[in-house]
Each structure stands twice: as C-alpha cells, then as structure tokens.
C-alpha cells in the first residue's frame with residue numbers, strides 16, 4: 001500500500017437539532033491510500049454523506065483528526081478551506097448540480113475561474129476534460145438539453161478539470177438508468193486507473209461498490225469492516 | 231485577472247427568470263420614470279425662466295415687491311431713475327428705458343372650465359427693441375396707440391390656443407390678436423404684449439409696474455446699484471433681467487423638486503421591497519446552486535457579489551427603461567401657475583445628461599438596497615445545508 005492520502009483518527013460528528021445533540025459519526029478511524037478507489041456503503045442515515053462531506057472539506061468535524069495530504073483541513077480558515085477545495089477536490093453529486101444557465105463548456109470552466117489561467121488556457125483544459133468524458137461535441141448545450149447520463153459526465157469533467165488529487169462522489173449513479181450508470185462508472189474507473197485519481201464514492205448499489213478497490217461499510221456512525229483489495 | 235463568477239452568469243440568471251425580472255423591473259422603472267419626470271420638470275422650469283431676458287437689461291420694481299405685477303412705480307420715480315449713471319442711451323441721447331405696466335388677466339384654458347392668470351404686459355417700442363430674442367413668427371407687431379396685442383408662442387400653443395384674428399376681452403375692451411411672437415422658449419412666451427399707454431388707460435392705471443433699463447455696458451450694473459443705494463428715497467429694487475426671472479423659477483422648481491423627491495422616496499420603498507422579494511426568490515430557487523458553487527471553492531464574498539451584481543443589473547435595466555420612457559416626456563409642454571408670481575408659465579420638460587446619470591445611479595441604488603439582504607442570506611448558508619435543498 002502506498003502512503004495514505006487521507007488519514008482519519010477518532011473522527012466524530014454531532015449535529016444539533018434544536019437543543020438535542022444528534023451524534024452521527026462516532027470515532028471513525030480510516031486510512032485511504034493515494035490512488036485508491038473507495039466505496040462507502042451502509043443503510044440510510046448511517047452517516048455516509050456526513051463522512052464524505054468531512055473528507056471533502058465542506059463540513060467541519062466535532063472531534064478527532066482529519067489529515068488530507070498532510071493538511072489538517074479542520075484547522076483551515078473558511079477562505080483557506082475554499083481555496084483548498086478548489087485546488088484539491090473534485091465533486092460529483094447525485095443530481096449533477098450543473099448551473100442551468102451555463103452551457104456544458106461554461107459549467108466545466110467554472111472551477112477554473114478561481115485559478116490564474118488565461119482564457120486560452122482555460123479553453124484548452126475544458127476541451128480536454130470534455131473530450132475525456134466523451135462529450136466534445138456538446139460544449140454549447142445547456143444542462144436541460146442533455147440526458148441525465150450526459151449531465152453527469154459534464155459534472156465529472158467539471159470535477160477533473162482542475163486536476164485535483166481527490167474526487168468525491170455521493171451516489172453518482174443514484175439518479176441514472178443502468179446504461180448511463182455503467183458509463184459513469186467506467187469513467188470513474190478510468191479516472192482512477194489512467195489518471196491516478198483517488199476516489200471516494202458513497203453508494204447504495206452493490207454493483208457500483210463492486211467497481212471500487214476498497215469497500216467500507218458504515219452502520220450507525222461506526223465503521224464495520226474493510227473489504228479486501230482487489 | 232479577476233477571479234470569481236462572470237457577469238454573464240449573473241445576467242443570464244436574470245434573463246432565465248424572464249417574467250419575474252420584467253415585472254420587478256417594470257415596478258422599479260415606474261419609480262425611475264416619476265423621479266426623472268420630476269427632475270426634468272424642475273429643470274425645464276429653470277431653463278424657461280432662467281433663460282428669460284437679457285443680462286444687460288435691469289428690471290426696476292418697487293422696493294419689497296417680488297414681482298412686476300405687485301409693483302407700482304410713479305412717474306416721479308421713473309423720472310428720477312432716468313437720471314442715474316450707467317444707463318445706455320439711444321440715438322438722440324435719451325436713456326434706453328421702457329416703462330411697463332403688467333396686469334394679470336383671467337383667460338379660459340381650452341378643453342377645461344378653469345381659468346388661468348395670464349400676464350398682459352404693456353410695453354413700448356423701446357421695450358420691444360430691448361427684447362430682441364422675442365421675434366414675431368406670425369402676423370405682425372401691435373401698433374402703438376391701438377387695441378392690438380401680440381401673444382407669446384406658449385399662449386398660441388397648447389392650453390390656450392390663441393390665434394391671429396382672435397378677439398379677447400379684458401379691461402372693458404376688446405383686443406385684437408395681430409401677431410404671435412416667439413422668445414425662444416423663455417418666460418416671455420407665456421405673456422401677452424400690447425401698447426403700454428393703451429393698457430394703462432384700459433385699466434385706469436396712473437402708475438407703472440416696472441421699468442426696464444438698458445445698461446451702458448455689462449459692468450455698469452454695480453455703478454447703477456450703488457447710485458440706487460445712495461438715494462434711499464427712490465425706494466426701488468433692481469436686478470439684472472436674467473437674474474430677476476431666474477429667481478422667479480426657484481420656488482416653484484424647488485417645490486416640484488421636493489414634492490417629486492418625496493413621492494419618489496415613498497414609491498421607491500415599494501420598488502425596493504419588490505426587488506427584495508425577487509432576489510429572495512432567486513436565492514431560494516438557487517440554494518443548491520449556491521451550495522455547489524461554494525463546494526467548488528467560490529467564497530462567500532463571490533456569492534454576495536454575484537447576487538448584488540444581479541440586483542444592480544436589475545436596477546440598471548429598470549433605470550434604462552424608465553429613462554427611455556421619461557425621454558418621451560420631453561415632447562410634453564406644461565402650462566401651470568407659477569406659485570411665486572401667480573401667473574401662468576408654459577414650459578417643456580428637459581432631460582439633461584446629469585439627470586440621466588442621477589436617475590440611473592438612483593435605480594442601481596434601489597437594486598443594491600433590495601439585493602443586499604438576500605445576497606447576504608445567500609452567502610450565510612452552510613454548504614451542506616444548501617446542497618441538501620431541493
């Protein structure tokens with residue numbers, strides 16, 4: 001196993017509902033290696049999304065440590081954390097979350113607006129990313145002119161255009177038919193194998209989970225088992 | 231290079247909500263229209279009265295009277311004034327002075343039962359010479375010693391519609407309209423002019439209302455003013471003719487301005503609330519989008535700025551439409567009573583670049599006020615909460 005990209009120790013998360021504390025994650029210990037492809041499974045409400053959000057730096061832990069690439073992201077200031085996400089994390093959402101007023105090209109370009117790249121450089125990156133997901137001819141289509149599967153591929157292009165080390169996906173096939181889901185999973189395979197991206201994917205579907213190198217099960221906020229590596 | 235969301239993204243979100251955007255902008259545009267119209271009215275009035283008369287003419291009226299109509303000057307006072315220094319002289323060495331008599335006459339407005347107080351000015355051949363800007367554009371000038379009158383172009387248009395050949399009764403006589411004069415849109419265009427002596431007879435007046443005195447050169451005013459000050463028994467006030475009329479526009483222009491701004495502020499509260507509701511809806515509809523942008527690395531500041539820009543753009547669009555509508559108001563001529571002189575004044579609305587700029591800034595500012603709270607709210611959302619919204 002190569003060196004750990006994600007190093008989690010005794011991580012906990014408690015939400016508050018009114019005055020009532022709602023413990024969701026109870027002391028998670030987890031190492032994820034650079035270049036790994038991890039699936040996170042478990043019943044509804046077990047805390048999968050919560051764990052993924054902590055790893056992705058869009059939520060703050062209540063306790064424990066969370067190092068990503070050696071960075072203690074929980075200690076970062078809000079704007080530092082935003083910059084860290086922009087540079088290190090690619091997001092794939094269940095409902096694609098594309099901007100409806102922007103076409104495919106502009107949606108993919110969005111994260112690059114936070115970089116110092118010139119317009120020409122941005123164009124080059126966007127075209128490469130869209131070619132990678134097999135949609136080079138759909139650049140000027142708005143999301144509502146694309147099928148669900150195509151939209152998710154645009155979203156994946158958006159996630160990889162900044163060349164992040166880590167890609168997080170929360171039920172990326174949850175809203176897709178079988179064929180489109182397979183296309184998306186094939187794409188994630190390639191990102192992992194060819195580009196060496198570390199992927200953490202939450203899923204309900206065992207068929208999806210089977211694609212991952214490592215399978216993790218969460219139950220009531222506790223890590224159950226670690227599946228064997230392929 | 232600026233890092234953040236593009237203006238085109240901001241603009242397209244406005245366009246995407248076509249109907250809401252149009253309705254909100256229409257409400258704001260209405261306020262802008264009212265505001266612009268009021269400013270244009272005040273400007274038009276200032277332009278009309280401020281552009282009346284000549285810099286080298288001096289109006290002499292009785293001390294303490296605000297207008298020519300209120301003033302009376304005796305023949306004795308008139309003779310004394312002729313002896314003062316600094317006066318221009320005519321071909322035979324006589325001072326250039328026009329002894330004038332003004333009365334307010336009730337004339338009916340067309341298509342209405344209301345009466346207006348119109349200034350009838352009894353003047354002299356010298357008086358006409360001293361107002362070269364008033365040119366006969368129809369018919370001819372009145373003949374001295376006759377019951378003939380000429381009417382200003384404002385009286386010939388619009389609410390009064392006097393024409394050459396009309397006969398008007400006032401001062402127990404019939405007066406024949408023999409000509410129309412145009413004084414370049416100045417206050418004189420709202421007057422009726424006739425022979426001074428004839429009018430004094432008709433109205434049984436012994437005294438003049440005012441004296442119009444020509445200055446030898448534009449610098450002679452101070453000398454004249456000093457001479458008047460040294461003879462307190464004269465009991466007259468003097469002003470340059472241009473200043474005299476400009477001062478008459480101030481009260482009404484200010485009144486229109488204050489009234490207009492009050493109405494505008496009250497209306498604008500409604501428009502701002504409208505903009506706020508629209509922007510809150512925009513934030514609510516795009517909660518997940520905001521969460522996504524934040525996850526991708528856009529900062530709270532980027533979000534606030536995007537929504538503020540959206541509101542400002544809304545204000546700008548409203549401002550431009552309101553302004554275009556207001557520009558058409560330049561075709562409108564207003565005939566109303568100048569509260570300061572109780573006499574009718576006819577003027578057009580004028581749109582200046584300054585007014586256009588002020589009104590656009592105001593409209594953008596309405597947008598900012600309406601957009602500030604929603605923009606702030608949008609940026610306050612927690613990312614995970616925003617992403618969970620449907």
Ligand SMILES: Nc1ncnc2c1ncn2[C@@H]1O[C@H](COP(=O)(O)OP(=O)(O)OP(=O)(O)O)[C@@H](O)[C@H]1O
Pocket residue numbers: 015016017022024042043044045046047048049050051614615
């Ligand atoms: N912001 C929050 N405030 C309060 N409770 C929350 C919040 N977010 C999540 N929870 C609760 O935490 C628990 C875990 O939520 P989480 O979304 O991580 O579950 P999940 O495993 O992803 O479930 P699913 O498979 O349904 O997506 C749930 O009981 C949820 O109600």
Ligand SMILES: [Mg+2]
Pocket residue numbers: 048049050170202
């Ligand atoms: Mg979930």
